[in-house]
Amino acid sequence: MKVCSKEDGIESYLHVGSGLFTITLDKIKVKCDDLTKLISKISKEIARDASSFMRIKNLPTIPGSSVKGNIRSRIELSFIPKDGKIRCCFIRSSPPRREPKKGEHGWRHYRIWKESLQFDRKSCDYMREEKVCLVCNLFGTTGLQGLIFFDDFVGDFETKIIHLPHGEKIEVAPPGSRFIGEVTFANLKPEELGLLLFGMGLRNGRISKPVLFGKYKYRNDLPYNFGVVRYEIEKIELSKSLPELEGSTDEQVRRLVELALKSFDGELLDVDEVKILERL
Template sequence: MQRSPIRRSDYTPRDKKGLEGVIELQFAVVSDYLHVGSGKYDVEIMKSVSDVRQLVDEYLKGNKIPNVAQYFSRVAFLMVKEKDRVVIPGSTIKGMVRSRLELSVPGSCYIVTGQATSSSATYKRIFNPDPNRGSDRFDVDKFPQVCPVCDLLGNTGLASRVSFSDFVMTSGKVDYFNVMGRDYEVATKGSIFTGRVVYKSLNSVELGMLLYGFGFIRDCSSSKVMLLGRFKFADRKFGRVRFSLKTSPTECNKYISDFVKQFNPRNINEEW
């Protein structure tokens, strides 16, 4: 199979002077539910008790415990928690931004993680990925050029110039939803998550690329709907979010315009 050519340019030294700063963002859940899993299928203790181990053992054995609901959450696939607050890991947000840029920027490479051997028909219909795209390699001595997305967000042997914080749930509601006989902890519609990105050594086009990856495709007023989390390709009730900027870079709209003019990215409608 012949690979599609990757668009490359000289990589940017990480200590090069350029634009740097912090962008504070938030996103709202605009679908009914959002689930980004922690990998745990478990029960949480909701109220302190004197003998936790005994109470858990009795509960898991199916023994009747008076007012058991006050002590335990439902057995469910849990979301990520940090000090009892629901969070979306920064790595998840970065993965979302990266995948959108790789699918939007002509000639970018495609960094594949995990061992997935198939993708959903809905994903293919929405994003129409190029099956012949290759993955870039970076070695400052052997391969001194790199694809623009890797230059921004890093690659093996190449540090990212953007750091992503976790996005913390600041308002909203956590509930449970049953999918095919199993319960999932979910953030419900209208929930708000807040986080930030720190960037350095960028030029105006690269800052526009970063903003475009968050769904700001025309200006900085509001993003398009972005797909995030589990079940986003299987159930329309899940996985739709919309970003907004709490702090905006100076000349924000110009950066997006500069990026669009240089790269002519694909505008992908994710509201399937």
């Protein structure tokens, strides 16, 4: 995965929070037997600094669960009904709601995905019904392991601290930063693998169109673009029983996505979320 830079037509930063903050602590010289008073005194001397980027072994890292959620959500949002039926639920479903007014929470997300958000979808309940939709079968749900597995995506670059409005500071991956990770799968049909690639924003080759990822991606009151990335496929290893899918990685991606679009004809929206967001 690459954070988009000028060569991609849009320069972006990426923040994947760890839930931790770096802090500065002034030395306190106080004699106090009362622990409560001591803690109160210390807390006043602590200045919250920057919201930290997620790290594993001190390397900037995007958890595999975050990558999985990003791709899964894009696939869920891309499906629309055909002949009165829809192939997938929303893992966190809610009834269709009114369109948020401009400036209200979630209004940009709604404008981008309006065509699919207007349909009611009940979440799968495998524990009760022992059957699930296509996407829950691929990615898993409560009580059911999926068929696709995501490693953490790890970077090896220098992060940067940037300042946002209202005194907020965050640690970010700068434009051009790359994260490397592995996605493995088992027993996928070719069209299902193509659907996975479609959810990454891949269409005609191994490098995806720009897609949205991470925190701050919808905010427009910032001096920087946030959360615009490209997925890049280094290689796809397939079973030898699929000789028709042999070829370069670009050719494999193109054929697999074509199979998905053919299998799910009339059911998938091809939304350019970055371009739509730029117009909002």
